[in-house]
Amino acid sequence: MRVAMLSLHTSPMQQPGSGDAGGMNVYIQNLSFALGALGHEVHMITRTAEESHSLQVGEGVWMHEVQIAANRDLEKEELPQIIDAAVLAVSKQMQGLKFDIVHAHYWLSGMTGLQLANLWSVPLAVSMHTSAAAKEAESGIAEPGNRKVAEEHLLRTCSRIIANTPVEARQLERFYDVDSKKLDVVLPGVNHRVFHPDQDKVRRPLGDDDLHLVYAGRMQRLKGAHLLLEALGIARRTQPSLRITASLFGSTSGSDDYDLKSLVNELDLGDVVRFYDPLEPKKLALVFANADIVAVPSLSETFGLVAAEAQACGTPVLANAVGGLAYAVNDGKSGWLMSEPDPEIWAAKIIELAQNPEMVTSAGHGALEHSGSFTWERAAVETLASYRLSQSEFGSSQ
Amino acid sequence: MRVAMLSLHTSPMQQPGSGDAGGMNVYIQNLSFALGALGHEVHMITRTAEESHSLQVGEGVWMHEVQIAANRDLEKEELPQIIDAAVLAVSKQMQGLKFDIVHAHYWLSGMTGLQLANLWSVPLAVSMHTSAAAKEAESGIAEPGNRKVAEEHLLRTCSRIIANTPVEARQLERFYDVDSKKLDVVLPGVNHRVFHPDQDKVRRPLGDDDLHLVYAGRMQRLKGAHLLLEALGIARRTQPSLRITASLFGSTSGSDDYDLKSLVNELDLGDVVRFYDPLEPKKLALVFANADIVAVPSLSETFGLVAAEAQACGTPVLANAVGGLAYAVNDGKSGWLMSEPDPEIWAAKIIELAQNPEMVTSAGHGALEHSGSFTWERAAVETLASYRLSQSEFGSSQ
Numbered sequence: 090m091r092v093a094m095l096s097l098h099t100s101p102m103q104q105p106g107s108g109d110a111g112g113m114n115v116y117i118q119n120l121s122f123a124l125g126a127l128g129h130e131v132h133m134i135t136r137t138a139e140e141s142h143s144l145q146v147g148e149g150v151w152m153h154e155v156q157i158a159a160n161r162d163l164e165k166e167e168l169p170q171i172i173d174a175a176v177l178a179v180s181k182q183m184q185g186l187k188f189d190i191v192h193a194h195y196w197l198s199g200m201t202g203l204q205l206a207n208l209w210s211v212p213l214a215v216s217m218h219t220s221a222a223a224k225e226a227e228s229g230i231a232e233p234g235n236r237k238v239a240e241e242h243l244l245r246t247c248s249r250i251i252a253n254t255p256v257e258a259r260q261l262e263r264f265y266d267v268d269s270k271k272l273d274v275v276l277p278g279v280n281h282r283v284f285h286p287d288q289d290k291v292r293r294p295l296g297d298d299d300l301h302l303v304y305a306g307r308m309q310r311l312k313g314a315h316l317l318l319e320a321l322g323i324a325r326r327t328q329p330s331l332r333i334t335a336s337l338f339g340s341t342s343g344s345d346d347y348d349l350k351s352l353v354n355e356l357d358l359g360d361v362v363r364f365y366d367p368l369e370p371k372k373l374a375l376v377f378a379n380a381d382i383v384a385v386p387s388l389s390e391t392f393g394l395v396a397a398e399a400q401a402c403g404t405p406v407l408a409n410a411v412g413g414l415a416y417a418v419n420d421g422k423s424g425w426l427m428s429e430p431d432p433e434i435w436a437a438k439i440i441e442l443a444q445n446p447e448m449v450t451s452a453g454h455g456a457l458e459h460s461g462s463f464t465w466e467r468a469a470v471e472t473l474a475s476y477r478l479s480q481s482e483f484g485s486s487q
Numbered sequence: 488m489r490v491a492m493l494s495l496h497t498s499p500m501q502q503p504g505s506g507d508a509g510g511m512n513v514y515i516q517n518l519s520f521a522l523g524a525l526g527h528e529v530h531m532i533t534r535t536a537e538e539s540h541s542l543q544v545g546e547g548v549w550m551h552e553v554q555i556a557a558n559r560d561l562e563k564e565e566l567p568q569i570i571d572a573a574v575l576a577v578s579k580q581m582q583g584l585k586f587d588i589v590h591a592h593y594w595l596s597g598m599t600g601l602q603l604a605n606l607w608s609v610p611l612a613v614s615m616h617t618s619a620a621a622k623e624a625e626s627g628i629a630e631p632g633n634r635k636v637a638e639e640h641l642l643r644t645c646s647r648i649i650a651n652t653p654v655e656a657r658q659l660e661r662f663y664d665v666d667s668k669k670l671d672v673v674l675p676g677v678n679h680r681v682f683h684p685d686q687d688k689v690r691r692p693l694g695d696d697d698l699h700l701v702y703a704g705r706m707q708r709l710k711g712a713h714l715l716l717e718a719l720g721i722a723r724r725t726q727p728s729l730r731i732t733a734s735l736f737g738s739t740s741g742s743d744d745y746d747l748k749s750l751v752n753e754l755d756l757g758d759v760v761r762f763y764d765p766l767e768p769k770k771l772a773l774v775f776a777n778a779d780i781v782a783v784p785s786l787s788e789t790f791g792l793v794a795a796e797a798q799a800c801g802t803p804v805l806a807n808a809v810g811g812l813a814y815a816v817n818d819g820k821s822g823w824l825m826s827e828p829d830p831e832i833w834a835a836k837i838i839e840l841a842q843n844p845e846m847v848t849s850a851g852h853g854a855l856e857h858s859g860s861f862t863w864e865r866a867a868v869e870t871l872a873s874y875r876l877s878q879s880e881f882g883s884s885q
Binding site for chain 2: 090126127128129273281282285286287401403450454455457458460461462464466467468469470471473474477478481
């Protein structure tokens, strides 16, 4: 198959964490390379303010940067105004290539993709990644009205919708009244070349003969780091003889109403808890592999890639049974899913694990095995199944 | 990790179907390349009667052909006599390489691996593929006594056993009294570059407006092709208006007591059934992708790779709920598992599918999606989990 992979919002080759690039870029880039490795031809298409150019970036994978609105950076809010210009510029640069499908990511590419798919008489598959309605429901802040109207039109008109997670799929059904027959879920993979268990041994800053937990993520209430700290406080009070330590990696929120360092002082955990800046993937893998347990105390999580990455390092995950984490962790085998985000419940489990190190070792092996299902090749094969459904639906609607 | 992958019996680079090479070679070769792609270093080691030599065959993968018993081909029966010579020759050729683990395939490599692992002070993981006791139980023909004694010793002494399928694991537990805690199962993957749905359309020899079933496998009673033919006979008698056709690919047994061509005549199916020679993988993928259903009527099957390959071509599988097929097929989603190898039950399902083509189409998409879990990357990650268990068990027994 020859796939036009539209990502006008940000370049899939941009590193996550820089600018607006994030998990979406990781997803598009890895999916494209995995499709290429299976013998397909993928053309990633993104916007540039510089000169248009195209280059091959991997086996069967091309990157096309298309000049739209030359010589100036656009604000996020201006992007909808360039959809028509984008259709013209992309169709010109792709001239001569006969695609089998357009796969558009995020609503802006979706709107452009609708017109391109029409022009080329091919089906359109859409991955939303985030949607206005879901964002509104989570943050309470209204997105521009035209975005939600456009998304509704897009989701009604496209041949097929590919969600990243079951949570995203349920949100689209609920907020956009999407026909569930049109929806597929393709869970992301893990980069097993980076996240693997065979890492150097490192000395732990707080000593080696403890139960050592690691947290990695933004320090926001929704990510639940406070839950972990409260549980550690309870565990220390009820079992003072057990030595349990924790390292927290991530940027602090800086806001006064979520001050984890004060919480550590209140709970008198200063000697067993350390805070660190966020780490790049390779260093994070080293930290995960050297931890006993990676805690993912999020109160909500669409997938929980960090849980999959921790397991790929052979480290079990302690998490709440919420959202995508229920899929990412195999409860009792590759980690433990707590029924409620309750510090008492978390403390009881942490004490049990500190007292039974063999449970941790065994779950570590289970974690590595379980992470074997999170491959990008699997994601690519599942995406192909969705492309074929797009084609048969497109064919029957012509 | 640096892995010594021992395969003295046959070269993993040999094509399946030639000589003694078979599914075991496919497994070792694909596993080695997938481990290499994950950043590990794999040294496949095999025997040659020619000059010893080593060469890199892929990313992180080397092939070492070691001269043992120079200048003559050995009979299968003579191989046990060369174990000591093999240990010497291999350890000499590998001089300077520090391995983390030995992974030996088949009992001959296992016996050599025991000595090499001792010499190098590293753990030994063993994959049996087939065992004397399982072979005896299936065929009723006794294997040489020393083989079973050697296998018992090997399975008791090695750090870890990696079975290819749950069926193989249950056989080792039953016939060798293997501790199930020592046993892992790593299901094989499918080569998705060969087995994929995007194949040329081919004209069917018996017309295009029928329900077309394909069978691929040896024509032996255990493979159950007679069951498929009997079911087709019943379907035609009870629903003469339905047009159902079948193509059977595979070498005929040649034995008088399993004559499928006579059965076709008896059942008066001459106009809807065709026999063909076995096909190489690429052509088989073409045939699978152009079939409506791939029938795998085996009465027993350790895994049923053909079922996984068919699904990877987007074609649903009709099979008995026996052995590994219960894992390879997702009943009702990616194909259908019959509760008994009963031609009446098979005929009823085939009639239902001929009358409801949308069931077949939908299962085709389910088949492709399900086949996404059968990747060699997943197999490699699971194998690594087993290697790590080998290491921790080896460490605690030192």
